[in-house]
Amino acid sequence: MTKLNWVVLGTGTIANEFATHFKAEKAVLYGVASRSLEKSEAFAEKYDIPHAYSSYAEALADQNVEVVYIAVPHSHHYQLIKAALKAGKHVLCEKVITVNGEQLREVTQLAEENHLYLAEAMTIFNMPLYRTLKEWIRENDLGPLKMIQASFGSFKDTDPSVYYFNKALAGGALFDIGTYALSFVRHFLSSKPTEILTLGNLHESGVDESSAIILRNEEQELATVSLTFRAKMPKQGVVAFEKGFLTIMDYPRPTQATFTSYDGKHQTIEAGDTVQALNYEVANFTDMILGKKENKTLPLTMDVVEIMDTVRKEWGLEYPFE
Structure with a gap:
């Protein structure tokens, strides 16, 4: 082999x-x-x-x-x-x-x-649960996608020797935790957002501390992202369709999602192992190379990076080495 x-x-x-x-x-x-x-x-x-x-x-x-x-x-x-x-x-x-x-x-x-x-x-593009969820959504009549919500709050030390609040090392909440939230959103959206609104608070170090981002694409699907580096918030993702919604807790490396239908019924979908998160990345990337498969994740990554370009411009956040 x-x-x-x-x-x-x-x-x-x-x-x-x-x-x-x-x-x-x-x-x-x-x-x-x-x-x-x-x-x-x-x-x-x-x-x-x-x-x-x-x-x-x-x-x-x-x-x-x-x-x-x-x-x-x-x-x-x-x-x-x-x-x-x-x-x-x-x-x-x-x-x-x-x-x-x-x-x-x-x-x-x-x-x-x-x-x-x-x-x-990016774990979100590699965890088995997300592939399972995409298949489950295709197999079930959920109606059109309406709204996605993703929150992520983490309390980080402001010590500049660590990159979190170090502008010279491209610190800030957007690049550290926001990339997960935006990748989660982009994974489920039918297409790239065409409209982006945002408000952001910059820390005295010059990097972003907290922010809110609203996205909408051509299909009129909406998404909201809430981020902060100075307060704990649940890593919770919600994907709402006309006939019910999926809730994914700890969405960067999840193994379980709950679907709640419009009439209050619940269903649990499970797949994968959190401990193996990085190994899924290795396995998928290796299989891509050996099998000469299409690189389907890089276009999604590009969309996420371009969203971050837009919001940083709105906040006036530029790194010295740019």
Whole structure:
């Protein structure tokens, strides 16, 4: 059986989670790279990874590396994606994939020119429950989609040494948690939003702290997104059709949804395992590469990034490296 060699760029929190649970039928965790050989070697020893690199460039120069998983701060995604694609590697990049649409369009074109796959490591596009829900919706007469609601509130420390409120590292609620809410919304909308309204509050650090976003597409489907980095709110998604609504709690990595019909009846739909969230990304991306399948998630990611471009412009939020 063909197995693809994966390398992780970065040794932070998400990279540790990725390595902790890594288990794939058609992929091997071949190496890890950091800006420090000491960090790479410690990470490799911890997770029994055979190769440790002293730099990202060294990892990308290894001809045995086939797929790169980028797990560094948002501000560094664009440059590393470009470098990986130019080195002939397929790329799965942590969210948010790039900080603006211009960057994403450039690397998308680069991937196409080099016949490589590029995707965002967005759990919502990979959790089995969402595929099951799409099938369930098709099989049941729910009437037209009317409204989607997505909320996400998290209380984050304002310490600038952490990226959450660090403008130089592309911090802010939109890129950290808003990308989940908008990806949830876009997954269910019939088409890309054509109208976008928003209000946002900026923190003294210069990044977005709280916001509300309203979306509408050509089918007249509406969506509302509520985000904050300074208060807890449930990670709750609601998808309302004419004949009832779906409620998905903890929607970034859900395993269960409840459908409530217009006459008050309830039905539970279940699929997947939260612990395997990142492995679903690995499996799907690997299958896409080996099977030469159509990349169906990148267009959705592009829509989400372009929505974020619009709302940031409205808020007056621009990052120094843009």
